[in-house]
Amino acid sequence: MDVHVRDLRYFLAVAEELSFTRAARERLFISQPALSKQIRLLESTLRVALFERDRRSVALTAAGRELLPRARALVAEWDAARRAVVEAASGPTLTVGFHTRIGRGLIPAVTARVARRLPGLRLRFRQVPWHDPAVGLRDGGVDVAVAWLPVPDSGELSWRVVATEDRWVALPRGHRLAAFERVPFAELVDEPFIALPAGAGPLRAFWLADDHRGEPARVAAEVSTADEAFEAVASGLGVVLLSAGNAEEHRRDDVVYRPVPELSPGSLAVVWRTGDEREAVRVFVEAGAGG
Structure with a gap:
């Protein structure tokens, strides 16, 4: 039986994290039992043990150490092949990932700069749910992303900040704090959060402003997209923090937006895979940074 590229991605996640839990939750967004099952199937197919496991630790076996660089090379080669096939069918394309509306006039400016430097390159945009903190860069479906920091800081991603904005709060219209021009964070600490x-x-x-709290936030609901977040706020389920620019991008009659002056600002960045030296990626990064 042949091994699928997906199986190699699963192996790489566990090998690099040396934790089934972190690999499942933070890299692959699947359950730990499902990941363990796939690794066992891979080991069965190869007829070797790839990991030594006990209750406290995970380590690569000799076979696992041998597979690691080869799996990286195979996955990288497949991602390159997939990009080449897409480009052969539709011309040079750069897929740009994002979690929320980018706005701020950034994309028209970047598109114009890229067009001047790489005529013929087509930009394609893909919205990625928040449950993927790498904005599609890990699975190879995205070439570069425009995302809010922090992104996973494991060394596999690099970034350059393109904008810094204050954090605001979105409140349902009629909320007790909607009359404030600025909302002290102390007034929000006990509020239910989205x-x-x-x-x-x-x-x-x-x-959730965990960096400004003494106790964990009271979470009323979890959402996967910005639209879900603002629907939850409008319905009165809770409040949500957002950037000043996104307050402008997501204006609606049933939600009120107010600055929270004590909070440190957020940073919007262009993000790419560390070591990806393709000219199109470099040009997009430089264009996003105003180069």
């Missing part, structure tokens, strides 16, 4: 999914990792913590 949260990003647990898989969003450090990004979820940032938009």
